[in-house]
Amino acid sequence: MSDVSTELALLVDVGSAWAKAGVIGRVRGRWRLVTQVAQPTAWGAAELRRGLIDRLVAAGDPRLANEWDALLDGATRIECHTAHNPGRLAVVAVSREVSGSSARRAAEAAGWQVIEAVTLDDGRTLADRLSRLQSAEVDAWLVAGGFDDGRSPRAMEAAALVASARLPDSGPVIWAGSALLGDDVALLFEEGAVSTVANPRPDARREETGPLRDHLQAVLRAIVADEDERHLASVAFPRAIATMASDGGLRILGIDVGARGAVHAVAEPDGTSAVRVYSTGGLAGAVDVPGAAARVTRIAGDAGDEAAVADTLQTLRARPTTVPQLAEELSATQAAVRMLIAGMVEDGPPEAVDLVVGAGRTIAAAPHPGAAARMLLDGVRPIGVTQLAVDAGSVLGPLGSLPDDEIHEGITLLADDLVVPLGTSVVCRGGSAGQLAMRVTVHRPGWPSHAPIEVRVGQLQVVPLAAGQEAELLIEPGPGITLGASRRSPRIQARATGGAVGIMLDGRGVPIALPRRGDDRRAVLAAWHDALSRDLDRVT
Amino acid sequence: MSVLHRVRLPVGATVLVEVGHSVEPAEVLATRRPASGGMSVPIASRLRRSAADAADLLAVRPGTALEAGDRIADDGHGREVLAPQACLFLGYDLDDGSALVAPLGPTEPILGHVRGEVTSVTPDAIEIRVAGALVTGVGGSGKAVHGELRMAVHEPGDELRAGGIDVSATGRILVGGSRASAEALTRARAMGVAGIVVGGVLDKELRDFEAAQRRRREVGGARGDLAIVIVEGFGKVGIGAELFAWFRSHEGRVASVFGATARVYVYEADAPPPRRILARPGNRVLALRRPFAGIGGELLRVLDQPHANGAGVVSRSALVRFEDGRTAVVPLANLEATGDLSGG
Numbered sequence: 001m002s003d004v005s006t007e008l009a010l011l012v013d014v015g016s017a018w019a020k021a022g023v024i025g026r027v028r029g030r031w032r033l034v035t036q037v038a039q040p041t042a043w044g045a046a047e048l049r050r051g052l053i054d055r056l057v058a059a060g061d062p063r064l065a066n067e068w069d070a071l072l073d074g075a076t077r078i079e080c081h082t083a084h085n086p087g088r089l090a091v092v093a094v095s096r097e098v099s100g101s102s103a104r105r106a107a108e109a110a111g112w113q114v115i116e117a118v119t120l121d122d123g124r125t126l127a128d129r130l131s132r133l134q135s136a137e138v139d140a141w142l143v144a145g146g147f148d149d150g151r152s153p154r155a156m157e158a159a160a161l162v163a164s165a166r167l168p169d170s171g172p173v174i175w176a177g178s179a180l181l182g183d184d185v186a187l188l189f190e191e192g193a194v195s196t197v198a199n200p201r202p203d204a205r206r207e208e209t210g211p212l213r214d215h216l217q218a219v220l221r222a223i224v225a226d227e228d229e230r231h232l233a234s235v236a237f238p239r240a241i242a243t244m245a246s247d248g249g250l251r252i253l254g255i256d257v258g259a260r261g262a263v264h265a266v267a268e269p270d271g272t273s274a275v276r277v278y279s280t281g282g283l284a285g286a287v288d289v290p291g292a293a294a295r296v297t298r299i300a301g302d303a304g305d306e307a308a309v310a311d312t313l314q315t316l317r318a319r320p321t322t323v324p325q326l327a328e329e330l331s332a333t334q335a336a337v338r339m340l341i342a343g344m345v346e347d348g349p350p351e352a353v354d355l356v357v358g359a360g361r362t363i364a365a366a367p368h369p370g371a372a373a374r375m376l377l378d379g380v381r382p383i384g385v386t387q388l389a390v391d392a393g394s395v396l397g398p399l400g401s402l403p404d405d406e407i408h409e410g411i412t413l414l415a416d417d418l419v420v421p422l423g424t425s426v427v428c429r430g431g432s433a434g435q436l437a438m439r440v441t442v443h444r445p446g447w448p449s450h451a452p453i454e455v456r457v458g459q460l461q462v463v464p465l466a467a468g469q470e471a472e473l474l475i476e477p478g479p480g481i482t483l484g485a486s487r488r489s490p491r492i493q494a495r496a497t498g499g500a501v502g503i504m505l506d507g508r509g510v511p512i513a514l515p516r517r518g519d520d521r522r523a524v525l526a527a528w529h530d531a532l533s534r535d536l537d538r539v540t
Numbered sequence: 541m542s543v544l545h546r547v548r549l550p551v552g553a554t555v556l557v558e559v560g561h562s563v564e565p566a567e568v569l570a571t572r573r574p575a576s577g578g579m580s581v582p583i584a585s586r587l588r589r590s591a592a593d594a595a596d597l598l599a600v601r602p603g604t605a606l607e608a609g610d611r612i613a614d615d616g617h618g619r620e621v622l623a624p625q626a627c628l629f630l631g632y633d634l635d636d637g638s639a640l641v642a643p644l645g646p647t648e649p650i651l652g653h654v655r656g657e658v659t660s661v662t663p664d665a666i667e668i669r670v671a672g673a674l675v676t677g678v679g680g681s682g683k684a685v686h687g688e689l690r691m692a693v694h695e696p697g698d699e700l701r702a703g704g705i706d707v708s709a710t711g712r713i714l715v716g717g718s719r720a721s722a723e724a725l726t727r728a729r730a731m732g733v734a735g736i737v738v739g740g741v742l743d744k745e746l747r748d749f750e751a752a753q754r755r756r757r758e759v760g761g762a763r764g765d766l767a768i769v770i771v772e773g774f775g776k777v778g779i780g781a782e783l784f785a786w787f788r789s790h791e792g793r794v795a796s797v798f799g800a801t802a803r804v805y806v807y808e809a810d811a812p813p814p815r816r817i818l819a820r821p822g823n824r825v826l827a828l829r830r831p832f833a834g835i836g837g838e839l840l841r842v843l844d845q846p847h848a849n850g851a852g853v854v855s856r857s858a859l860v861r862f863e864d865g866r867t868a869v870v871p872l873a874n875l876e877a878t879g880d881l882s883g884g
Contacts, residue, residue: 163603
């Protein structure tokens with residue numbers, strides 16, 4: 001062994017398609033990310049280790065060239081992984097738009113894979129519904145329908161469909177319908193099969209999916225009990241986001257779009273968080289979004305025609321470990337991520353957040369930081385002033401798997417390399433095309449003052465501001481324009497932090513409005529792309 | 541060589557085979573009586589009670605399967621309501637005092653669509669050991685079919701064209717090349733082709749074909765099924781040369797094709813050419829993504845440093861000499877080693 005002393009830890013995130021590993025070490029008294037690699041998970045642990053060692057030999061201390069193997073053996077290993085067995089669920093409800101919609105969204109946000117969804121108004125025959133349910137191979141059944149003040153016979157019919165289609169002792173049944181029918185529904189099944197949870201649609205006007213989502217998460221946890229929950233990426237990533245939020249006193253939105261699933265976590269300064277896990281919300285699921293190819297073609301602008309985009313989306317499903325080789329395939333992939341994030345945010349848009357953190361290979365390893373910023377900006381539409389960052393080192397998942405008494409320390413120790421800042425976005429909404437969206441004065445201490453920047457509705461402008469730099473923003477919204485929070489002053493002061501992209505002044509509205517004419521749309525999309533893709537050398 | 545095939549059984553199926561039975565593709569493994577629509581059975585009026593009172597006199601619970609003549613409700617004083625035919629009791633309407641039942645239709649067979657030996661029977665599935673090889677695709681369409689394998693193109697990169705499909709293909713499993721157009725699929729269906737195994741299909745054309753199939757079924761004009769399995773990728777993607785040669789060497793053998801699950805069983809066949817996701821220098825490789833999707837070549841060397849490809853994506857990459865004469869740097873993740881894997 002060399003007499004050079006080292007302190008190392010190995011951070012490993014094993015995803016369904018890609019495995020990422022990073023080595024962190026103490027450098028001049030501070031923990032830093034020394035190197036990282038990513039590879040298809042199927043290549044195996046030995047190849048991952050070999051890749052790490054190759055990088056360490058090339059970039060590390062030459063005195064340790066022959067020592068890395070032994071050093072990695074002695075390194076602390078901190079690992080998270082994607083759930084091996086996503087829970088499969090059948091949803092049976094009275095109406096597609098009311099009880100069915102609420103139940104399905106709660107289930108998907110809890111991490112279930114909805115294998116079959118049947119409603120009594122789905123246009124199918126009774127025989128077809130029964131046949132589909134009888135053929136479904138699922139781990140649990142979710143039944144919903146009826147309001148809490150009534151004993152809907154239709155809701156009982158939905159429960160009876162499940163009773164007719166399910167083998168006894170073949171997975172739990174969750175009743176999330178009329179509170180008055182809970183006991184009656186329980187009688188349809190063997191003892192102990194049914195658990196009752198608060199109705200997500202207690203009446204025609206209210207929707208409260210939280211208790212159902214929490215209950216479904218608990219049931220899912222019980223089904224995947226053989227996996228150590230803390231090490232599941234869907235648990236670990238939100239834990240890391242929550243720790244960052246409490247440590248920094250920030251409200252943070254974490255978005256992780258993986259090959260198969262996706263996670264949406266909003267963490268509050270007090271450390272609490274609201275987490276939604278989409279087991280099929282990752283890139284492989286993009287092809288199943290209704291009208292996906294047309295939507296991606298439209299919002300990408302440069303991804304080729306709809307038929308080519310459809311093939312790309314199928315390829316993302318069929319070959320999740322491969323990477324785009326053509327610019328148009330990369331564009332389609334990134335547009336698909338924007339679409340997927342927008343879909344997640346639609347389920348419950350957060351109020352203004354201080355920081356948005358993007359994770360997952362497509363976002364965090366985007367070839368250009370402007371592309372990563374655009375996926376977050378266009379997908380989330382974070383109204384107001386928001387910092388954007390990416391988990392470029394894939395360290396948040398592994399760090400989030402640390403025990404409760406170590407996670408704060410882990411997050412704090414790696415603070416310098418925790419996330420890569422992209423910059424600060426200022427997103428407004430309202431107004432009509434061409435009118436003034438906002439006038440922004442950027443003042444950097446020690447720098448000469450510049451004239452205010454005028455951003456028109458539909459425009460996206462980027463002001464370079466390097467990582468580590470700060471600037472004061474004076475924002476004057478145009479008439480009818482809002483940045484989210486109500487205000488008394490015609491001017492808003494905010495602090496912006498820099499990053500790989502800079503300050504993004506976004507007057508494109510919420511949601512983004514695109515021209516109908518194809519040529520106009522492509523021109524507008526190209527202008528936005530150019531604004532975010534300026535040469536990094538210019539970022540000072 | 542043998543592989544296990546699982547036949548899922550719906551609730552209420554009657555199993556007709558036992559462990560150890562040898563079964564053929566068209567053999568009935570089990571039967572079921574599917575529900576055939578709902579009907580109302582008056583309860584309250586027949587019991588001469590109010591709708592609410594009659595609810596307490598029901599003898600069955602929703603979800604119960606009933607035979608003709610089974611009691612649905614009785615008042616304890618001689619009045620009773622019997623099931624008019626075999627049915628599923630689904631619920632009771634408190635408003636009009638009637639029961640909703642789903643009559644069970646005629647018995648339907650459940651086929652395995654594979655040849656083999658039954659190795660396990662449980663309430664929800666039958667497992668069959670198939671003496672043959674399994675090729676798994678990346679996508680597909682249609683139900684399960686079986687038939688004789690027939691090569692429909694000469695080269696793995698050739699398109700399967702409508703003009704090349706005639707009546708001699710009826711009942712066969714055609715092995716195409718790099719693409720089967722919607723026109724070719726429609727022609728195949730019209731000619732009674734049982735299945736198609738192809739390297740790639742344009743997703744849009746496949747969806748258009750499926751939509752046309754659905755419409756035909758809805759108007760009652762469709763008969764039989766055409767199963768399609770895509771083995772390499774979406775778009776114009778040839779079958780890997782080794783796999784194509786393997787199919788050619790088994791032309792005339794019987795195969796079962798499961799479109800929806802993208803599986804092809806070829807009976808009495810040796811193992812298909814192996815594939816490995818991590819290719820090594822010297823390996824024969826198949827490219828998985830455009831612009832080289834479906835083209836084979838030789839992996840010359842793995843680059844020492846990560847390489848940015850045409851899209852700008854940085855990844856471990858390899859230099860590949862393709863069989864069409866081009867030499868290119870390709871992300872290692874976009875290659876599969878195929879054929880003889882001893883290289884490297």
